[in-house]
Amino acid sequence: MAITGIGSGMDIQGMVNALVNAEAAPKSAQLNRLEKATTAKFSGLGQFRSAISDFQSVVKDLNSASLFEKRTATSGKTDVFSVKADSKAVAGNYSVQVFTLAQSSKVALQGFDDPAASLGAGELSISFGGDEPLTIDLADEASSLTDIRDAINKAGKDQGLSATIVNDPNGESGARLVLSSTKAGDGNDISVSVATGGAELQKLAFTPPPQPAPGAEPPAADPKAAKVITYAQDARFAIDGINMSSATNTITEAIDGVTLTLQSAQSKEDLEKANTISLTVGEDRAGVKSSLKKFVDGYNKLMSTVGSLTKVTAVGGDGGTPLTGALVGDASVRSFMSSIRGDLGNPAGTSEVKILADLGISTQRDGTLKIDDARLDKALDENFSQLSGFFTGETGLMARLENTVKPYTQTGGILESRTKGLQNTLSSVDDQRESLTRRIGKLEARLLSQFNKMDSLLGQMNQTSSFLVGALSNLPGVVKKDN
Structure with a gap:
């Protein structure tokens, strides 16, 4: 129900509200647009930084020479002995016999x-x-x-x-x-x-x-x-026909870098037939392949996040306003992606493995990486010794990627500085809203005061008018016309 003026009968509150809203609307709309855009970009940068950090972890894991120095060790009969090897072990095959356990x-x-x-x-x-x-x-x-x-x-x-x-x-x-x-x-x-x-x-x-x-x-x-x-006794065993003994069942010095743990003696029948058990030491190619797959998955996850943040989607045909990602056209994203692609494309080292494509890892049209398992397995078989130099060290691919990623994720880095700037913008929006609220409140109070004074004046004028009409109508000689 509208509140009308006592003297004029006009909707004073409604007129004041209309004038106040007309004054506040442009600035309020501007602040809403700024807040929405800033909040979207703030959230987008947070997602971008999180995706880079995840990728950075994968890069660090692969930038480790020890990964390429790991060795695998396999026992032909784990119920007789188990085996493990460290980086000192040399790839090779051995024949083992276990006569007695240490006890x-x-x-x-x-x-x-x-x-x-x-x-x-x-x-x-x-x-x-x-x-x-x-x-x-x-x-x-x-x-x-x-x-x-x-x-x-x-x-x-x-x-x-x-x-x-x-x-x-x-x-x-x-x-x-x-x-x-x-x-x-x-x-x-x-x-x-x-x-x-x-x-x-x-x-x-x-x-x-x-x-x-x-x-x-x-x-x-x-x-x-x-x-x-x-009876207390030594373990007695043979490696490649060489008889050996040990006071314990854990043997670390028989083969350099290899630890044998004797579990049981061979059966009497096996010993009579001089049957041996194989011991194989090899490079940990499966572990390296697994790490490479994690790298590819991490990179593709990063590309997926960047794609969603920079995507433009058409809506409703030619006349519709397209939906845009929070970081469309963002300079930091463009700079980062350009550097990353440059790192992946530039050759590293002087060996037969210079780029990821030499390992069967290629870039697809959408920017993601894909592994050709057959080519990767062949590269691991033929060029395993060259992988450490390609991936690790000061000039290795992973070191270059780490140097590219670090400025974006470190404390006080590019993305943190941008995030702080956006936080300041949001704080400024709040301050401007408070200022607008105070200004509009003062305007409303001033308009109400002015309209109320006008209403009072109109009321007085109406009273005077009524008085004069009454006084004139009572003068002698005034003839009233019937309606």
């Missing part, structure tokens, strides 16, 4: 009827490899197998010696201490001597007998007698 010593000492029975005080000396035997001092005359076990575990914890009690439920073997060592290799068998102690404690003394020949029948023995569960 540590484990012995079961004399069995006793009652594990809680007292064995008396005394001193035990346990040898299991190393410089000094482990001394166990039993001061309590009531020391039992349990006490001795606990004392051994406490003293031998840091030296790789442990003890447990195995108790035969049928009583035939009795309860006995089982000692285990973590020290593998020849000469590290566990032996126990009793320096001081009574007859019961003396029963724990044990010196391992010589290791029987393979296939020999063990001699019959008292079920409670001490015995060897496993």
Whole structure:
């Protein structure tokens, strides 16, 4: 409902609003257009910078000489041995035989009827490899197998010696201490001597007998007698017919740059037939190919983002206003793309691999890259040694790309400076809107005041007019005409 003037009957508020809106509309429309364009460009630059950063990560990964120095190592039977190689390894093929694994010593000492029975005080000396035997001092005359076990575990914890009690439920073997060592290799068998102690404690003394020949029948023995569960021994194996041994099952020095981890000995039948297992060391071509595919995917993703930000789409035929991307015609985008294309097109190095096309990586009509797998595989087979020089180093392709990308992504760089400028523009739009609001408010107040004064004046004039009409109509001789 319009609010009319009391004196004039005119829609004062409506007239004031029309004048105020007419004054504010051009500037408000200008600010809206500026804000919309600036916000779109701000968002577009953010997407552009994010896409460049993702591409930069891919470039850094490929700009690493170690990538081309990696080696693959393959075992013909991973259940017998596994293998890995580092950059020192030389490509080649080897024949391996595994006769025995390295193992540590484990012995079961004399069995006793009652594990809680007292064995008396005394001193035990346990040898299991190393410089000094482990001394166990039993001061309590009531020391039992349990006490001795606990004392051994406490003293031998840091030296790789442990003890447990195995108790035969049928009583035939009795309860006995089982000692285990973590020290593998020849000469590290566990032996126990009793320096001081009574007859019961003396029963724990044990010196391992010589290791029987393979296939020999063990001699019959008292079920409670001490015995060897496993002898400490070296791993024994052969590489290309050369016999070798190791105190551990992880072997790092047999082949330069190659680590063998023995898992099990070959079967008796394989050893009798002198069957060997292949070990192959090669260049990590699959890893390099995977990295190249990631590079191509990263570049194409960048091209897709740039394409969407600079695309112009026609709408509604010839008369329609086209839809434009946020960065259409942007100088930073044009400069970046020109530099990137230049880097990809300029030859690098003096070898047979000078440009990406020599690796089967070509540029398509839409600007994206495509890999010809057959050509790439052939290039990896024939020119693998040249790839590191082409991609890495100060003059390599990836270094050139990094130098091109860095000014756009670094702190204080091109895109950050542009983004800050756009932020300032948006802040200025807000300030101008506030200024416009204040100015329009003052204009509205002034117009309302003026129109209200006019309305009051009209009201007074109407009152005067009515008074004069009434006064004149009452004068003598005035004849009123009937309507």
